[in-house]
Amino acid sequence: MSMLAALHRHRPRLAVSRWSSWLLVIVVLGYLLYTPLVSVPFANTQKSLIFSYALVGLGLNLLTGLTGQISLGHGAFFALGAYLCAVLVGNEGWFYLSAVPVAGVVGFALGYLFGRPALRLQGLALALVTLALALVTPSVIKRLDGITQGREGIILDIAEPPSFVSLDQDQWIYYVNLLILVAGFVVCERLSRGHIGRSMIGVRDNENVAMTLGIRPATVKTRVFAFSAAMAAIGGVTYAYAIQFVGPEAFGLDLAIAFITVIVVGGLTSNAGAVLGAVFIVYMPSWTQEINQSAAGIGYGVALVLCMLVLPAGLIGLVRIVGHPLVRRVPFLGPNR
Amino acid sequence: MTLFLQQIVDGLSSGALYAATALSLVLVYRASGFLNFAQAEMATFGTFVVWQLWIWGVPLWAAVSLSLVLSFFGGALMERTLIRPLTRSASHLTLIIVTLGVMLILLNGAGWIFDFGVKEFPSVLGGPVVELGPAVISRQSLVVICTVFLLAAALWVLFQHTRIGLVMRAAVDNPESADLMGLPTGTVLTISWGLAAAIGTLMGVLVAPQVFLAPGMLLPTLIYSFTAAILGGLDSPQGAIVGGFIVGISENLAGSYLPGIGADFKQAVALAIIMAVLLFKSEGLFGTKGVIRV
Amino acid sequence: MALLEVAGLHAGYGALQVLHEVDLTVDDGDITVILGANGAGKTTLLRALSGMLPARGSVTYDGTELLGRRRNPARMGIAHVPQGRGTFGTLTVEENLRVAGYHRPAREVESSIRRWQEFFPRLGERADQPAAGLSGGEQQMLAIARALMSAPRLLLLDEPSLGLAPKTTRGLFEGLKRINDETGLTMLLVEQNARLTLAIADHAIVISAGRTGEKRPAAQMWQDETIQRAYLGD
Numbered sequence: 127m128s129m130l131a132a133l134h135r136h137r138p139r140l141a142v143s144r145w146s147s148w149l150l151v152i153v154v155l156g157y158l159l160y161t162p163l164v165s166v167p168f169a170n171t172q173k174s175l176i177f178s179y180a181l182v183g184l185g186l187n188l189l190t191g192l193t194g195q196i197s198l199g200h201g202a203f204f205a206l207g208a209y210l211c212a213v214l215v216g217n218e219g220w221f222y223l224s225a226v227p228v229a230g231v232v233g234f235a236l237g238y239l240f241g242r243p244a245l246r247l248q249g250l251a252l253a254l255v256t257l258a259l260a261l262v263t264p265s266v267i268k269r270l271d272g273i274t275q276g277r278e279g280i281i282l283d284i285a286e287p288p289s290f291v292s293l294d295q296d297q298w299i300y301y302v303n304l305l306i307l308v309a310g311f312v313v314c315e316r317l318s319r320g321h322i323g324r325s326m327i328g329v330r331d332n333e334n335v336a337m338t339l340g341i342r343p344a345t346v347k348t349r350v351f352a353f354s355a356a357m358a359a360i361g362g363v364t365y366a367y368a369i370q371f372v373g374p375e376a377f378g379l380d381l382a383i384a385f386i387t388v389i390v391v392g393g394l395t396s397n398a399g400a401v402l403g404a405v406f407i408v409y410m411p412s413w414t415q416e417i418n419q420s421a422a423g424i425g426y427g428v429a430l431v432l433c434m435l436v437l438p439a440g441l442i443g444l445v446r447i448v449g450h451p452l453v454r455r456v457p458f459l460g461p462n463r
Numbered sequence: 464m465t466l467f468l469q470q471i472v473d474g475l476s477s478g479a480l481y482a483a484t485a486l487s488l489v490l491v492y493r494a495s496g497f498l499n500f501a502q503a504e505m506a507t508f509g510t511f512v513v514w515q516l517w518i519w520g521v522p523l524w525a526a527v528s529l530s531l532v533l534s535f536f537g538g539a540l541m542e543r544t545l546i547r548p549l550t551r552s553a554s555h556l557t558l559i560i561v562t563l564g565v566m567l568i569l570l571n572g573a574g575w576i577f578d579f580g581v582k583e584f585p586s587v588l589g590g591p592v593v594e595l596g597p598a599v600i601s602r603q604s605l606v607v608i609c610t611v612f613l614l615a616a617a618l619w620v621l622f623q624h625t626r627i628g629l630v631m632r633a634a635v636d637n638p639e640s641a642d643l644m645g646l647p648t649g650t651v652l653t654i655s656w657g658l659a660a661a662i663g664t665l666m667g668v669l670v671a672p673q674v675f676l677a678p679g680m681l682l683p684t685l686i687y688s689f690t691a692a693i694l695g696g697l698d699s700p701q702g703a704i705v706g707g708f709i710v711g712i713s714e715n716l717a718g719s720y721l722p723g724i725g726a727d728f729k730q731a732v733a734l735a736i737i738m739a740v741l742l743f744k745s746e747g748l749f750g751t752k753g754v755i756r757v
Numbered sequence: 758m759a760l761l762e763v764a765g766l767h768a769g770y771g772a773l774q775v776l777h778e779v780d781l782t783v784d785d786g787d788i789t790v791i792l793g794a795n796g797a798g799k800t801t802l803l804r805a806l807s808g809m810l811p812a813r814g815s816v817t818y819d820g821t822e823l824l825g826r827r828r829n830p831a832r833m834g835i836a837h838v839p840q841g842r843g844t845f846g847t848l849t850v851e852e853n854l855r856v857a858g859y860h861r862p863a864r865e866v867e868s869s870i871r872r873w874q875e876f877f878p879r880l881g882e883r884a885d886q887p888a889a890g891l892s893g894g895e896q897q898m899l900a901i902a903r904a905l906m907s908a909p910r911l912l913l914l915d916e917p918s919l920g921l922a923p924k925t926t927r928g929l930f931e932g933l934k935r936i937n938d939e940t941g942l943t944m945l946l947v948e949q950n951a952r953l954t955l956a957i958a959d960h961a962i963v964i965s966a967g968r969t970g971e972k973r974p975a976a977q978m979w980q981d982e983t984i985q986r987a988y989l990g991d
Contacts, residue, residue, distance in 0.1 A: 254498070258690075258738075265729070418575050419579075430567065434561045434564070633848060640843035642809075644856075
């Protein structure tokens, strides 16, 4: 029991010295920049996919982790981005990067339109409405077959590397997705700190108190929802780059649960956790597929249950459990230079 | 007119399934105050157990009985081990995630043990279709509809005319008072979960011959069952039944008569109903006011 | 002889400590009243006695230590009528009574129901109506009758006069006194309304800021000037 209590204890983010955090950033970025050059295309595509899911996870982390609003329906916005990309770039011949801002704007707008009424609900009611949105998504895609080509889906060949770099397509897309993720990460890190972050946490912890501080909960919730929808839509664009195919069945309940897994396993309230969660859901199937094709799904399920019962702070919580004593004891790692 | 009648009859048969699943959802909601997202997968798993026993040569009635008992204990076990420790302290988010996790485990567990291929499942009642005026209905569908009404009657007797049913209603009405009086509130929670699971398996067995047994066979109906439970009012068993039939019939009619809906888009009707009920009349048709915090 | 003995009881809600040092005894067959203002810890005391709050100290009931035991005090003959009555609004009046007899043999339950319906005739008249439709006074009667259905040895009553008209309260208290006279049932009452409670009580104790004072005969309390000022409004 005491061990359980220790795992449940809230731990703040690691306070590390400036130079060691820069060192960490350089090492991680260095690895991420170098590795596609020496990996097989499949491995690069897998990582590009991680970046897509991480983008969604970052948005959901702001919505669920910081603002406390659950959504099981972000698969819909992910699908929106993916199809916008497939139709505009694949069929209409737009420049592939233009899909990113378009998906961001359209995702934000539709997220706002859906979130405006939906966020009057909370807790279970909100979960149900967003779950319904996720369940409906594949049938909406099939219904709009004039645009989406229905069940067949759309096969793509987009995001060619420019002629001045000598990279293969999978490598190029890896770098494009990585760049978008880094940009998204920086934006979310900015948003989750400072005044905006505090107003989100205020809404999560106590709406009435937040209101006395001049925060309008409805406005904050709707904007965060819209922003997270935009992030999901942009994630969808990068998904279309990585997979080069969109089809309705990819965007149903499975995806909705995968997204929840991303933020829960990674650790709610941490941007880095959202990225770790994305790593988990993409690699988990490749680790387990030799056992059985069902093992990955069971793994997701067990991870969800275990996180809720034993490790509410997810993987990032584990990192902190290990990291805190390390930071305290190892010289130069701690916060005071 | 014939088409219209046929749509109503078809709506009744699918509505019966939604009603039964909604009934399970409502039982759990009354006990624990949240919806079990794993309900449909629990039913499918129970149905697989029946199938396996039947394949091994156990007579169908014995297989069903055994699986119902196992389902009851499975549901009860889930309540005791996963849900109870969390209900007092945790938020809805936590509980929803746990039941989603259980759903994944059961879905893929069934796939692992029984593989994902579609299985043929024996009908309880075969034979030619029954003619109802110009419309027709399969014998199995009639069994499904009758079973739902029998279930409703049995639950009514349980709640209104048994000691434990009385305690169940008291525990739902005012859990703190019931605790204070030393009523076995924990036991009735567990019983509710067990009953919900057993009802699920029974319906799974009855619809499996029509939808074909496979992991996730009830997932497409999940949204309609949630809609039925919400429309009926989340804490009302009779609401679940009425809600189930309304959803079944309107889904069928919308699919055939509303321009631009079609078979694929019918689920959007469910989304619209859920949103409308939650936003404008959250207690549904028969529920208690304030039954769900919106 | 003391049926209930409380010594050095501390209790509260999480970090908020409400009871600091509560000592009291309740004699078998007595009506004991605890007088206190809002926030003095009256409700907290009863909740701690019923095992609804974690508490430190000692609570001895009929020779048995209650604190730290898993058994529900309700199963040991302690019935608690909570503040706000806590009746089951969606159950009928009679079902409210019946469910409270859950742990007793069926035959006893039926005769008990009849007995208390005769004692509180309104509950007999309204037997088949949902409890939610009762008036405040009737709700309180129902809550008391429901507590009596478990055939308790000790009845805990949390501000039964709350929200009732003085006349209704008087009738209710007369009923309690009659039950005490007829059955010898021990009662522990917490109240703000000193005038009416002292009239039926044998002993009284004052609680303020989570600490109890000395137990004294109720008749003596009438004479006490501070009591008169604080609770009798003179």
